[in-house]
Amino acid sequence: MEQVIYVLGAGSLGLLYATRLARTGKTVCLLVKPSHALALNLGITLREGEADLAKRVFVRVRSEPSSEIKIQQLILATKAGQAAKALKNWQACLTDDAEILMLQNGMGSQAEVADLLTPQQTLLAASVTEGAYLEKPGAVVHAGKGKTQLGRWSGAAKNAAARWTSRLTIAGLIAEVVEPIRPVLWHKLAVNSVINPLTAVNGIENGALASREYKPQVEALCAELLQVFKRLGIEEPEGGLVNRVEQVILSTAANRSSMLQDITAGKKTEIDYITGTLLKAAKALKLELKTHQTLYSAVKEAEQRE
Numbered sequence: 001m002e003q004v005i006y007v008l009g010a011g012s013l014g015l016l017y018a019t020r021l022a023r024t025g026k027t028v029c030l031l032v033k034p035s036h037a038l039a040l041n042l043g044i045t046l047r048e049g050e051a052d053l054a055k056r057v058f059v060r061v062r063s064e065p066s067s068e069i070k071i072q073q074l075i076l077a078t079k080a081g082q083a084a085k086a087l088k089n090w091q092a093c094l095t096d097d098a099e100i101l102m103l104q105n106g107m108g109s110q111a112e113v114a115d116l117l118t119p120q121q122t123l124l125a126a127s128v129t130e131g132a133y134l135e136k137p138g139a140v141v142h143a144g145k146g147k148t149q150l151g152r153w154s155g156a157a158k159n160a161a162a163r164w165t166s167r168l169t170i171a172g173l174i175a176e177v178v179e180p181i182r183p184v185l186w187h188k189l190a191v192n193s194v195i196n197p198l199t200a201v202n203g204i205e206n207g208a209l210a211s212r213e214y215k216p217q218v219e220a221l222c223a224e225l226l227q228v229f230k231r232l233g234i235e236e237p238e239g240g241l242v243n244r245v246e247q248v249i250l251s252t253a254a255n256r257s258s259m260l261q262d263i264t265a266g267k268k269t270e271i272d273y274i275t276g277t278l279l280k281a282a283k284a285l286k287l288e289l290k291t292h293q294t295l296y297s298a299v300k301e302a303e304q305r306e
C-alpha cells in the first residue's frame with residue numbers, strides 16, 4: 001500500500017505540516033471541504049519567515065470520502081471544536097491500525113476523538129508552539145519556529161509517537177516524544193488560558209500583556225491555575241508558571257492570539273477547550289476560579305457580539 005500522509009484541516013498548522021512533509025518527498029493528501037478543494041489543487045504557498053519568497057508546493061487534495069482512500073497516517077489539524085466532527089466525516093476511511101496525530105490547542109477535543117476510535121487505532125496528542133498564519137486561503141507563513149511535543153493519548157501502537165517524531169524531524173520541524181503527554185498539554189492550556197482571553201477581550205497584541213497594567217491579572221490567573229495543578233498532581237513548568245507565561249508573552253509579542261483573530265473574524269473561539277476545560281476540572285475539585293470565570297464570561301459575550 002502506498003504510504004500517504006493525510007492532513008485534515010487547511011488552517012495555518014495543517015498547511016505548514018502538509019507543505020513541510022511534501023517537500024521531503026512524502027506523498028501528502030489534504031482532506032478539505034469541497035468549497036476549498038479547487039483552490040488548493042492549484043498548490044499551496046509556503047513562506048518560511050515573513051521576508052522569505054513564497055514557494056509553491058503541490059499536494060493531493062480530497063474532499064469526499066471514498067472506498068479507495070485508506071488512511072493509516074493522519075494529522076488532525078482542525079480547530080479544537082471541529083476535530084471530532086471532521087474526523088467522523090472520514091472515519092470510514094481509517095485503517096484498523098490508523099495512527100492519528102492531533103495538533104489542537106487546549107484539552108477536551110482529544111477525549112472526544114478518542115471516543116470515536118477502536119482500541120487498535122492509536123491517538124497521539126501534541127502541544128505545538130510553531131508560529132504560523134494564513135496570509136490568504138492556501139498561503140501559509142511560518143512566522144516563528146517552535147516545536148511539537150507529542151505523546152500517546154490512547155490506543156495500541158507503543159512506537160507511534162517515535163514514528164511521527166521522526167517524520168516531522170525529517171521535514172525540518174523540531175519534534176520530540178514526551179510521555180506522559182497530559183502534563184505538557186496542561187502547561188500549554190495554562191499559557192493559552194492567560195494570553196488568549198486577555199488579548200481577545202481587550203483587543204490587544206500578546207506583547208501588551210507585558211505592561212504593568214496587566215500584571216495583577218496575569219498573576220491572579222496563574223495563581224488560580226496552580227491551585228488546580230496542585231490538586232491534579234501536575235508539576236509547575238520549570239522556572240514557574242508566571243515566568244513561563246511571561247516568556248511566551250515576550251517571544252510572541254507581535255502576535256495577535258488565535259482567540260483575538262477568531263473574535264475579530266466573527267468565528268467561534270476555542271474558549272470551551274481552554275478555560276472551559278479548566279473550569280470543569282476546578283468544579284470537580286470544588287475550587288472556584290473567579291478570575292478565569294470572569295474572563296470566560298467576557299469571551300462568551302464577545303463571541304455573541306461579533
Ligand code: KPL
Binds near residue numbers: 105195252258259
Ligand atoms: O498559542 C497561542 C495562540 O495564539 O493560540 C499563543 C501562544 C498565545 C501565541 O499567540
